[in-house]
Ligand SMILES: Nc1nc2c(c(=O)[nH]1)N[C@H]1C(S)=C(S)[C@@H](COP(=O)(O)O)O[C@H]1N2
């Protein structure tokens with residue numbers, strides 16, 4: 001009797017289990033010297049993470065990630081080509097470092113992302129502080145190829161690795177009174193020179209309505225192109241909400257809080273007439289200073305039409321039934 005019939009065929013990304021990707025991730029980390037073979041076995045058996053014994057030397061600092069970028073697909077579900085790893089990692093908005101898109105990679109190169117914890121609390125029955133390792137052990141990583149559409153009218157197609165935000169929210173058990181989710185980026189002006197600028201009300205903050213946050217397309221990303229997330233793209237963990245303008249996808253998160261009131265968010269606080277709380281991609285609603293009808297796909301010549309909800313209309317339109325999307329921009 002034949003076994004492993006599927007072995008000769010490539011496994012579609014939809015069938016790669018979170019666990020196998022999780023183990024791949026551990027392989028990356030092992031290759032980088034972050035985890036030992038011993039802790040790999042422990043994590044694989046019990047989903048536990050190891051704490052170094054008192055007096056043991058600190059884990060080596062990662063200075064270089066030498067694994068090659070890889071993705072299981074070459075296009076998104078619409079047939080649009082993936083943006084190159086080089087473009088994704090050298091054209092960034094991460095104002096905590098600099099407002100110069102081409103300068104983020106260099107300035108964030110030594111950003112320390114281990115150890116890292118996320119505090120999840122507010123209106124929940126099970127508040128908890130997680131390490132990124134806890135989250136990887138619990139939720140694993142899946143590949144999700146998503147379009148990213150910046151409010152500045154450029155876009156990319158990015159093969160993220162991560163897990164659904166809903167999984168984490170379910171685990172902390174939102175109270176019935178919770179209606180919104182608030183997110184906060186790390187505040188660390190020693191490492192983030194842009195935070196010394198008094199022009200922005202740091203830390204960077206964002207928010208979603210709870211039902212938006214529970215939507216299966218909303219993920220917490222921990223990797224990209226099969227590699228751990230590089231600092232410039234929001235390491236070690238960032239939100240990705242593909243049907244909204246890119247600024248909603250907050251990077252390097254340290255805090256998540258459930259609330260019953262719409263949270264204040266950074267861009268909305270700075271200019272509420274330009275950056276709404278919802279900020280769903282909408283070609284029919286112009287930014288006060290430019291049209292949102294078309295966009296420049298990084299790596300492509302010319303412009304392409306912007307799609308309603310960034311092409312995820314079928315999946316997410318029902319979240320906004322009965323809402324005036326011009327008023328609730
Ligand atoms: N903390 C933080 N998150 C952030 C930003 C930022 O400046 N700081 N920029 C946002 C904007 S405007 C965009 S378009 C995306 C860009 O993500 P990328 O650099 O990984 O493509 O991150 C978003 N998340």
Ligand SMILES: [Mo]
Nearest residue numbers: 150151246247
């Ligand atoms: Mo953006």
